[in-house]
Structure formats: C-alpha cells, structure tokens
Amino acid sequence: MKMPDNTLISIKAYFKNELNSFFDASEIESMFYITVEHYFSITKKDFILTPDKRLSESDLLKVIYCVKGLKTKKPLAYILGEWEFFGLPFKVDENTLIPRPETEELVDIILNENEGNLSVLDIGTGTGCIPIALKKQNNNYQVFAVDVSKEALNVATQNAGLNEVEVTFLEYDILKNRNSTFQQQLDVIVSNPPYIPESDKIQMANNVLDFEPHLALFVANSEPLLFYDAIADFAKKNLKNKGKLYFEIHEKFGIEVVNLLAKKGFSNTQLIKDINSKNRIVSAQLIN
Numbered sequence: 437m438k439m440p441d442n443t444l445i446s447i448k449a450y451f452k453n454e455l456n457s458f459f460d461a462s463e464i465e466s467m468f469y470i471t472v473e474h475y476f477s478i479t480k481k482d483f484i485l486t487p488d489k490r491l492s493e494s495d496l497l498k499v500i501y502c503v504k505g506l507k508t509k510k511p512l513a514y515i516l517g518e519w520e521f522f523g524l525p526f527k528v529d530e531n532t533l534i535p536r537p538e539t540e541e542l543v544d545i546i547l548n549e550n551e552g553n554l555s556v557l558d559i560g561t562g563t564g565c566i567p568i569a570l571k572k573q574n575n576n577y578q579v580f581a582v583d584v585s586k587e588a589l590n591v592a593t594q595n596a597g598l599n600e601v602e603v604t605f606l607e608y609d610i611l612k613n614r615n616s617t618f619q620q621q622l623d624v625i626v627s628n629p630p631y632i633p634e635s636d637k638i639q640m641a642n643n644v645l646d647f648e649p650h651l652a653l654f655v656a657n658s659e660p661l662l663f664y665d666a667i668a669d670f671a672k673k674n675l676k677n678k679g680k681l682y683f684e685i686h687e688k689f690g691i692e693v694v695n696l697l698a699k700k701g702f703s704n705t706q707l708i709k710d711i712n713s714k715n716r717i718v719s720a721q722l723i724n
C-alpha cells in the first residue's frame with residue numbers, strides 16, 4: 437500500500453491494510469490505539485474527535501517502524517518497549533516476559549486477602565510487575581522480589597523507579613536456594629514461575645516462542661512442577677505461622693500443585709479459576 441498522508445484517519449487505514457493478513461480486525465484496532473497513545477498520547481477519544489489531525493513526518497516514521505515490526509510477529513510490547521499492567525506502565529525487553537492479564541487477577545486476590553503491614557516476596561519477578569503493582573496499591577507492604585536473571589532485575593529496578601515505589605530486588609536462584617533462610621520471615625510469598633513443559637512448544641504461537649525469554653517460560657517435560665516444589669520448600673522455611681503462598685499455574689496442573697502443597701503440609705489450599713474459567717491460581721497457608 438502507498439504511504440499514508442499524515443492524518444490520523446489515513447494512518448489508521450494504513451495500519452489496517454498492512455496488517456490484515458497477519459491479525460484479526462479487533463486485534464489490529466486495539467494495537468493501533470495502543471500505538472498512537474504510547475507514541476503521541478492520542479487516546480481513542482482524541483482520535484474520534486480529531487481524525488484529521490496531522491502527525492509530523494518523524495511521527496509517521498514511528499508508525500511505519502511499528503507496522504514493520506508487527507509483520508515479523510514481534511509482540512507490540514517489545515516494539516514499544518513498554519506495556520501496561522494493573523493500570524501502570526512497565527518497561528519490557530527481550531529479557532522479560534510481557535506481563536499478562538491473568539497475573540493481574542493474582543495481584544488482585546493478594547490485595548483483597550492481605551491487609552496491613554505485611555512482608556511480601558515475589559519469586560521470579562521479571563519486569564517486577566507483581567511486587568510493583570502490590571506496593572503501588574498498598575504502601576504498607578514491605579516488598580522484596582528475586583530473579584535469577586540480572587537483566588530482568590535491571591528492567592524491574594527501572595520499573596520501580598518509573599512507578600515511584602520502593603521494592604528490594606535481589607539476584608537469587610530459587611532452585612539453588614530452596615532450603616535457604618531469607619533475610620527475614622515473610623507474611624506472603626507469591627510466584628508466577630516458569631511452568632510450560634517443553635512439549636507445549638509445538639502448539640505455541642511464534643510471537644511467544646521467537647521473542648519471549650525461554651528462561652521465563654519453560655520447564656523440562658519430566659519436571660513440570662520443578663519450581664512449585666522448590667518454592668514450597670522455601671516457603672515452609674521462610675513463611676511466618678499463618679503466612680500465605682500464592683502461585684500462578686499452568687491450567688493443566690491445578691490438581692497436581694494442590695496435591696504437592698498438601699503433601700508438604702500446607703493448609704487451606706485453594707484452586708482458583710481465572711475469568712476464562714481456567715485453573716490459574718493456587719493459594720495455601722502455612723499453619724505451624
């Protein structure tokens with residue numbers, strides 16, 4: 437298609453025509469509005485009110501660059517370098533998973549079930565989306581977050597600054613530290629660990645497989661509960677009496693994670709469905 441003139445309406449038509457063989461119409465529409473809001477602070481409402489507004493040549497180039505990237509199946513979050521989670525902006529790059537809506541549900545449950553001056557640790561923090569959203573909503577929490585990836589911790593630290601919250605980030609391999617004593621006893625431990633068995637790769641979309649960090653996603657087929665097992669041991673050692681553990685899980689392994697926690701002596705274990713009715717969250721309590 438020929439290049440658009442610089443009006444918003446013509447840029448939207450360009451966006452649609454270039455991408456309609458790659459994505460469905462509603463996805464293109466949503467990506468267009470996210471893009472113009474991100475680059476030019478133009479909201480959907482602004483667009484509707486002023487469709488003939490003209491962008492500069494350099495602004496137009498940003499949209500063209502974005503369309504080029506989307507055609508390679510690169511996720512929009514990585515093209516923009518930023519994504520929204522729990523209504524907050526998060527920097528993302530190739531070392532961090534893109535925060536997902538189901539993880540927002542996990543944050544919501546923790547906030548609803550845990551009031552007061554509590555100490556909270558997030559294991560496998562990536563962008564820092566979980567601890568930063570928790571701290572932003574409840575400033576009484578004292579929040580720690582760990583990851584094995586230095587690069588991810590670097591992004592997470594920037595995100596804490598961007599959102600003006602205090603989180604203590606530490607480089608920590610949970611698989612090597614399952615029996616370690618943390619720097620203090622904790623009220624809440626949360627984790628969205630790597631949980632996708634390698635065998636799921638064949639049915640996964642290229643935009644995830646080719647761009648998101650495999651360190652954040654996959655576990656060996658023979659050990660799908662590897663991280664849950666290690667984190668449960670760590671939680672037994674480091675949670676206070678009546679402390680709580682929250683996991684995001686693979687929808688296929690709900691019962692297995694519940695059984696694992698019961699075997700390790702956790703109480704009040706709950707398997708919680710997400711808004712799409714998939715088993716997505718497990719919570720449990722440690723009662724000594």
Ligand SMILES: C[S@@+](CC[C@H](N)C(=O)[O-])C[C@H]1O[C@@H](n2cnc3c(N)ncnc32)[C@H](O)[C@@H]1O
Nearest residue numbers: 535560561562583584585609610628629630652
């Ligand atoms: C599924 S991602 C979750 C990221 C983020 N919490 C979120 O919800 O978007 C899992 C994270 O665990 C980290 N990770 C992988 N192996 C780890 C290990 N052995 N110890 C600590 N973190 C690990 C990865 O670097 C990645 O950031």
